[in-house]
Amino acid sequence: MEEAPWPSGHDGPAAGQRLAAELARTVVHAEKRLGRTLDRRELARRLNVSASSLYAYLNGTTLPGAAVLDALLAALGVDGPEAGRLATLRDEADAARRLRPGTVRGRPRRSSPTAAVPRQLPLTHPVFVGRDAELARLEEAAGRSEEPTAGRAVVAVVEGTAGVGKTTLALHWAHRSQARFPDGQLYVNLRGFGDKTVMDPGEALHGFLQALGVTPAAIPADTAVASGLLRTLLAGRRVLLVLDNARSTEQVRPLLPTAPGSVAVVTSRIRLDGLVVREGARRIALDVLPRYAARTLLEQQMGAGRPALEPRETDELVDLCARLPLALSVAAARTAAGPDGSVGAMVRELRRARAPLDLFGVQDADVDLRTVFHGSYTLLPAPAARLFRLLGCHPGPEFDATACAGLIGAAEPPVTLLDTLTAAHLVRQHTPGRYALHDLLRLYCAELLDTGPPRERREGTERLLCHYLDTARLADRHLEPWRPAADGAPQATAAQPPIGDHAAASGWFEAELSSLQAVIAHAATTAGLEPYAWQLADACAVHLRRSGRRAQRAAVHALARDAAGRAGDRAAHATATRRHADALSRLHRAREALDLLSESLRTCRELGDEEGVREVRLSLVRVYDSGGDPRRALPHARLALAMAERTGDPLALADGLTAVAQQWERLGEHTVALGHARRALDLYTGLGHLDGQAGILIGMGRAEQGLGRPTAAIGHYEVSLDLDRALGDRFREAHALEHLGDAHAELGRGGDARALWEEALALFEELHHPDSAPVQAKLHAQRGAAYPPEPASSQHSP
Numbered sequence: 139m140e141e142a143p144w145p146s147g148h149d150g151p152a153a154g155q156r157l158a159a160e161l162a163r164t165v166v167h168a169e170k171r172l173g174r175t176l177d178r179r180e181l182a183r184r185l186n187v188s189a190s191s192l193y194a195y196l197n198g199t200t201l202p203g204a205a206v207l208d209a210l211l212a213a214l215g216v217d218g219p220e221a222g223r224l225a226t227l228r229d230e231a232d233a234a235r236r237l238r239p240g241t242v243r244g245r246p247r248r249s250s251p252t253a254a255v256p257r258q259l260p261l262t263h264p265v266f267v268g269r270d271a272e273l274a275r276l277e278e279a280a281g282r283s284e285e286p287t288a289g290r291a292v293v294a295v296v297e298g299t300a301g302v303g304k305t306t307l308a309l310h311w312a313h314r315s316q317a318r319f320p321d322g323q324l325y326v327n328l329r330g331f332g333d334k335t336v337m338d339p340g341e342a343l344h345g346f347l348q349a350l351g352v353t354p355a356a357i358p359a360d361t362a363v364a365s366g367l368l369r370t371l372l373a374g375r376r377v378l379l380v381l382d383n384a385r386s387t388e389q390v391r392p393l394l395p396t397a398p399g400s401v402a403v404v405t406s407r408i409r410l411d412g413l414v415v416r417e418g419a420r421r422i423a424l425d426v427l428p429r430y431a432a433r434t435l436l437e438q439q440m441g442a443g444r445p446a447l448e449p450r451e452t453d454e455l456v457d458l459c460a461r462l463p464l465a466l467s468v469a470a471a472r473t474a475a476g477p478d479g480s481v482g483a484m485v486r487e488l489r490r491a492r493a494p495l496d497l498f499g500v501q502d503a504d505v506d507l508r509t510v511f512h513g514s515y516t517l518l519p520a521p522a523a524r525l526f527r528l529l530g531c532h533p534g535p536e537f538d539a540t541a542c543a544g545l546i547g548a549a550e551p552p553v554t555l556l557d558t559l560t561a562a563h564l565v566r567q568h569t570p571g572r573y574a575l576h577d578l579l580r581l582y583c584a585e586l587l588d589t590g591p592p593r594e595r596r597e598g599t600e601r602l603l604c605h606y607l608d609t610a611r612l613a614d615r616h617l618e619p620w621r622p623a624a625d626g627a628p629q630a631t632a633a634q635p636p637i638g639d640h641a642a643a644s645g646w647f648e649a650e651l652s653s654l655q656a657v658i659a660h661a662a663t664t665a666g667l668e669p670y671a672w673q674l675a676d677a678c679a680v681h682l683r684r685s686g687r688r689a690q691r692a693a694v695h696a697l698a699r700d701a702a703g704r705a706g707d708r709a710a711h712a713t714a715t716r717r718h719a720d721a722l723s724r725l726h727r728a729r730e731a732l733d734l735l736s737e738s739l740r741t742c743r744e745l746g747d748e749e750g751v752r753e754v755r756l757s758l759v760r761v762y763d764s765g766g767d768p769r770r771a772l773p774h775a776r777l778a779l780a781m782a783e784r785t786g787d788p789l790a791l792a793d794g795l796t797a798v799a800q801q802w803e804r805l806g807e808h809t810v811a812l813g814h815a816r817r818a819l820d821l822y823t824g825l826g827h828l829d830g831q832a833g834i835l836i837g838m839g840r841a842e843q844g845l846g847r848p849t850a851a852i853g854h855y856e857v858s859l860d861l862d863r864a865l866g867d868r869f870r871e872a873h874a875l876e877h878l879g880d881a882h883a884e885l886g887r888g889g890d891a892r893a894l895w896e897e898a899l900a901l902f903e904e905l906h907h908p909d910s911a912p913v914q915a916k917l918h919a920q921r922g923a924a925y926p927p928e929p930a931s932s933q934h935s936p
Contacts, residue, residue: 154198154199154200154201154231155198156227156231157198157201157224157227157228157231158195158196158197158198159198160224160227161195161196161210161224162196164211164214164216164220164224165196165214168214168215168216171215178192178193181210181213184209184213185206185209185210185213186209187206195210201228201231202228204225204228204278204281207224207225207228208221208225211224211225217271218270218271218428219268219270219271221270221271221274222270222271222272222273222274223270225270225271225274225275225277225278226270226273226274226277255320255321255322256322256323256324256349256350256377257316257322257323258322258323258324258325258326258349259309259312259313259316259323259325259380260309260325262305262306262309262310262313263306263467265435265438265439266306266307266310267427267431267434267435267438268427268428268430268431268432268434268435269303269307269310269424269431272296272307272422272424273307273310273311275294275420275422276294276296276307276311276403276422277311277315279292279294279401279420279422280292280294280315280318280401289398290396290397290398290418291372291394291395291396291397291398291399291400291401291402292400292401292402292420293394293401293402293404293413293417293418293419293420294401294402294403294404294419294420294421294422295403295404295405295406295410295413295414295419295420295421295422296308296403296404296405296406296422296424297405297406297407297408297409297410297421297422297423297424297563298407298423298424298425298563299407299424299462299514299563299564299566299576299579300331300407300464300510300511300513300514300563301462301463301464301465301507301510301511302424302425302426302462302463302464302563303424303427303463303464304405304406304407304424305382305383305405306463307405307424308380308382308403308405309380311403312325312378312380312403315378316378318376319376319377319378319400319401320376321375321376321377322349322350322375322377322378323377323378323379323380324346324349324350324377324378324379324380325379325380325382326342326345326346326380326381326382326393327382327383328342328381328382328383328384328385328389328390329383330383330384330385330386330389330406330407330408331383331385331407331510331513331514331517332509332510332513333509333513336385336389337389338361339361339365339388339389339390339391339392339393340359340361340364340392342381342393343357343361343364343365343368343392343393344357344364346368346379346393347364347367347368347371350368350371350372352367352371361392362392364392365392365393368392368393368395369395369396369397372395372396372397372400373396373397374397374399375397375399375400376399376400377395377399377400378400378401378402378403379393379394379395379400379401379402379403380402380403380405381393381402381403381404381405382404382405383405383406383407384404384405384406384408384410385406385408385517386408386410387410387411387412387413387416388412390404390410390413391412391413391417394417404419407513407514407562407563408517408561408562408563409421409560409561409562409563411561425566426460426461426462426463426576427461427462427463427466428461429456429461431461432456432459432461432463432466433445433452433453433456435463435466435467435470436452436455436456436466436469436470436481437452439466439467439470439471439474440470440473440474440479440481444473444479444480444481445481448480448481448482451480451481451482451484451485452481454485455469455473455481455484455485455488457577458485458488458489458494458577459578460576460577460578460579461576462576462578464505464507464510465498465507465578467505468498468505468507469484469497469498472484472497484497493585494581495507495508495578495581495582495585496508498578507578507582508582508585511578511579511582514562514563514564515564515582515586517562518558518559518562518564519558521552521555522555522558522559522562524546525542525545525546525552525555525556525559526559526564526565526583526586527583527586527587527590527594528545528546528583528587528594528598529542529545529565529575529580529583530580530582530583530584530585530586530587530595531545531587531595531598531599531602532545532602532653532657533653533656533657533659533660534650534652534653534654534655534656534657535574535652535653535656536568536572536573536574536652536653537572537573537574537653538551538571538572538573538635538649538650539551539552539553539556539571539573540605540609540633540634540635541602541605541606541653542555542556542573543605543633544601544602544604544605544606544633545598545601545602545605546598546601547601548633549633550633551633556573560573564579572649599660599664599667600667602657603657603661603667603670603674605633605634606650606653606654606657606674607670607673607674607677608634609634609635609637609646609650610647610654610674610677610678611677612634612637612643613637613642613643613644613646613647613677613681614643614677614678614680614681615643616637616638616639616640616642616643617640617643617644617680617681617684617865618680618829619826620825620826620827620828620829621789622789640864640865640866643681644681644866647678647681647685648685651678651681651687651690654674654678655690655693655694657670657674658670658671658674658675658678658694658697658698659671659697661674661701662697662698662700662701662704663701668701668702668704668705668707669701669705669707669710671697671698671701671702672698672699672701672702672707672710672713672714674698675694675695675697675698675714675717676698676713676717678694679691679694679695679717682694682721683724683867683869684865684866684867684868684869684870685866685868686868686869686904686905686907688721688724688725688905688906688907689725691721691724692718692721692722692724692725695714695717695718695720695721696718698710698714698717698718699711699714699715699717699718701714702714708741708744708745709745709747709750711741712737712738712741712742712745712747712750713738713750713753715734715735715737715738715741716734716735716738716750716753716754716757718734719731719732719734719735719738719757719761720757720760722734723757723760723761723764724764726764726908728761728762728764728765731757731761732758732761735754735757735758735761738750738754738757739751739754739758742754748781748785751781752778752781752782752790752794755774755775755777755778755781756774756775756778756793756794756797758771758774759771759774759775759778759797759800759801762774763800763801763804768801768804768805769805771797771801771804772798772801772802772805774797775794775797775798775800775801776798778790778793778794778797779791779794779795779797779798780794781794782794788821788824788825789821789825789827789830791818791821792818792821792822792825792827792830792834793818793830795814795815795817795818795821796814796815796818796830796833796834796837798814799811799812799813799814799815799818799834799837799838799841800837802814803815803837803840803841803844806844808841808842808844808845809841809845811837811841812838812841812842812845815834815837815838815841816838818830818834819831819834819835819838822834828861828864828865829861829865829867831857831858831861832858832861832862832865832867832870832874833858833870835854835855835857835858835861836854836855836858836870836873836874836877838851838854839851839852839853839854839855839858839877839881840877842854843877843880843881843884848881848882848884848885849881849885851877851881852878852881852882855874855877855878855881856878858870858874859871859874859875859878862874868901868904868905869905869907871901872898872901872902872905872907872909873898873909875894875895875897875898875901876894876895876898876909876912876913876916878894879891879892879893879894879895879898879913879916880916882894883916883920888920891916891920892917892920895913895916895917895920896917898913899913899914899917
C-alpha cells in the first residue's frame with residue numbers, strides 16, 4: 139500500500155495530521171543535522187514515489203504506506219526508538235482510517251454463536267522494553283491481513299539466538315492485539331529446542347482443533363487431513379496463532395492458516411527460510427537489546443532505586459550479561475535475592491567466577507543459560523559444531539570468513555559452515571562478510587573447548603595467530619612496497635582476504651584492528667606464543683602510525699616488549715623497546731621514551747647489532763625533535779648518517795640525510811638543510827619510497843619558507859599533501875595542511891590560509907592530537923588581524 143487517501147466521515151484525518159506534523163519536524167531535524175536543505179524531488183525519487191505524493195505525506199492529506207514510511211525514515215537517517223514511534227503513529231492513523239469494529243471491509247463479520255472462541259495465550263512477563271521497531275514491524279505485517287486486497291493469511295517469523303526474547307516479543311504483541319482477533323487466539327509451544335521431545339505437528343493440530351470445538355473423536359488421525367480441517371475452520375474468522383519455539387519449517391507448515399484475516403506468529407532460534415520463500419513470511423530478526431533498553435530492563439526488574447545507587451556497577455552488569463534479555467532477567471533475580479541486593483556484589487561474583495555461566499544457572503532448565511545454549515549447539519552438524527567451538531579461541535569482537543578458515547585449517551573460507559551457524563542464530567552477520575557472537579555465547583564456546591580434546595584449543599589458537607600474522611604481513615607489504623622483505627614478498631592464498639593494493643590493505647587493517655589488538659594481547663600472555671605478539675606488532679606498526687592511533691600504537695608495542703622480555707629474546711626485546719619509545723614520543727612522553735632508547739641502544743651494542751644501533755639513533759632524533767631540542771638531536775642524526783655512509787645502503791642513507799636536514803632546518807641553517815634534503819629526495823625517488831618523499835618535502839618546504847620563498851614552499855607542500863593522502867598518513871596530512879596555510883598567509887592570502895588551517899585543525903582534533911593548539915592559535919590571531927577581503931575565486935576549497 140503506497141498511499142491511502144482519507145475517506146470521508148472518519149477521524150483518520152486528525153490522526154494523519156499528527157503523523158504529518160511529526161514527519162515535518164523530522165525533516166527539519168535532518169536538515170539541521172546535515173547542514174543543508176533536502177531536495178524534495180530527489181527524496182521522492184529515492185522513495186520511488188512522485189513529488190506530489192511526498193508533499194501529500196508531509197502535509198497530511200495522504201497516509202504513507204508502511205514500506206514508504208520505512209524508506210523515508212531510512213533516507214532521513216532515523217532509526218531505533220524514534221523510527222518505531224513514528225511507525226506506531228502511522229499504524230494508529232491507519233487504524234483510525236479503517237472501518238469501525240463490527241464490520242470487515244464493509245460487510246458484517248462472520249461468526250457462529252456456537253463456535254468455540256479459544257483464548258490460549260499464556261501469561262507473559264510484565265516487563266517489556268526496547269523492541270519498538272520490532273513491534274512496529276509485527277503491526278505492519280498484521281495490518282496486511284486487514285487490507286481490502288488481502289487474499290491470504292499473514293505469517294510472521296520472529297527469529298533470534300537463544301534467550302534474546304522471541305517469545306516475550308510475540309506474546310507481548312499478541313496480548314495487546316487481542317481485540318483485532320475476536321475469533322480467538324491459539325498458542326502452542328512446539329518444543330523445538332531442549333531436552334523434551336520435539337512436538338509432532340499432529341499433536342499441535344489435535345490441540346488446536348479441540349480448542350476450536352472439534353470433539354477428539356472427530357479429529358482426523360492423518361496430519362494432512364487434520365491440517366485441512368484447521369484451515370477450513372479458520373476460514374472467515376480472524377484468529378491469531380502463536381507457534382512458539384519451532385524447530386523447522388516442516389513442523390510449522392501444517393499449522394498455518396491460509397484465509398485472509400488470520401495471522402500466524404512463529405518464533406524460532408533457526409532461520410526458517412522455507413517459510414519466507416514459499417509462504418512469504420515476514421522475517422523479524424531479534425538482536426540483543428540496545429544498551430539503554432538493557433539498563434531499563436534491569437531497573438524495572440530490580441526497582442529503579444538500586445541501579446540509581448550503583449550506576450557504574452549497573453552498566454558493567456549490562457556488559458557482563460551481553461545485553462541478552464534472559465541473562466539480564468536471571469541476573470536481576472539473583473541480585474534481588476542476595477542479602478543486600480547489591481549490583482556490585484553480583485558484578486564482582488561474575489568477574490571472579492571461573493565459570494561465569496554457572497551464575498546464570500537456575501533450577502528451571504528453560505531459563506538456565508547453559509542449557510538453553512546447549513539446545514541450539516546439539517543440533518549442529520559436526521563440522522559446524524567444530525567451528526563454533528573453535529570460535530572460543532578468537533579473542534576479538536568480530537571476525538570474517540578467512541579468520542574462520544585459519545581457525546579450522548581450511549584451504550578456503552568456510553562460508554557454508556558460517557551460514558549454518560547464522561541460520562541457527564549462534565553467530566550474527568552484522569555487516570556483509572563480518573560476523574560476531576555475544577560474550578555469553580563466547581564463554582559457552584570456551585567451555586565446550588575446555589571439555590573437548592586437550593589439543594583442540596592450542597592448535598586452533600596457533601592456526602588463528604598464523605592466519606593473522608600472514609595476512610598482516612601481506613597487508614603491510616602493500617602499505618610499504620618499497621621496503622625490502624627479509625623472507626621475500628608474502629604471497630596471498632585462497633584462505634586470505636583479497637589484498638592486492640594499498641586501499642585493500644588499509645581497509646583490512648581498519649576492519650581487523652580490534653581483533654589484532656586482542657590476539658596480540660592473548661599471544662603476549664600465553665607461554666610459547668609470545669613471538670606472535672612482537673611479530674604482529676611489527677606488521678601493524680605502519681598502519682597504526684599513519685592512521686594516527688597514538689595510544690593504540692603505544693599499547694601494542696608495550697605488549698610486544700613485555701612478550702619479548704618473557705620469552706627471553708633480547709634482539710626482539712630491543713626492537714620492541716625502540717618501537718615503544720617511538721610511540722611514546724608521539725604521545726609527548728619524552729622522558730620515558732629516552733629511558734627506553736638508552737636501554738635499547740645498550741642491548742644493540744651488546745648484541746653487535748649495528749643496524750639496530752642506527753635505528754635507535756634515528757629514534758633519538760625523533761624524540762629530541764618532538765621536544766624542540768635540535769641541538770641534541772643533530773649529533774644523533776649525524777651518527778646515523780655516518781653509519782649509513784659506511785654501509786652504502788641507499789634507504790639508510792636517505793633516512794640519515796633526512797634526519798640531518800630536518801635538524802639543520804630547525805636550527806635556521808636553511809641552505810644547508812636544503813642541500814641534504816635534495817640528496818635524500820633523489821634517493822627516495824629512486825627507491826620509489828613515497829613515505830620518505832612526503833616527509834622530506836615538508837622539510838624542504840619549511841627550508842624554502844625560512845629563505846623567504848613561500849611560493850616554492852607551497853609547491854613542496856602540495857606534493858607532500860597528495861602523497862600523504864594517497865598513503866593515508868593523516869598526521870602528516872594535517873601538518874602539510876598547516877604549513878600550506880602558513881605559506882599562503884605569508885603571501886597575504888588570508889582566505890586560503892584560514893581554509894587550510896581549519897582543515898588541518900579538524901584532522902588534529904579528530905586524532906585528539908595536541909598539535910591542534912598551535913593551529914587554533916593561528917586562527918584566533920587571524921581573526922584579530924585585518925586581512926583585506928579577497929575575491930571568491932581565490933579562496934581555497936578544503
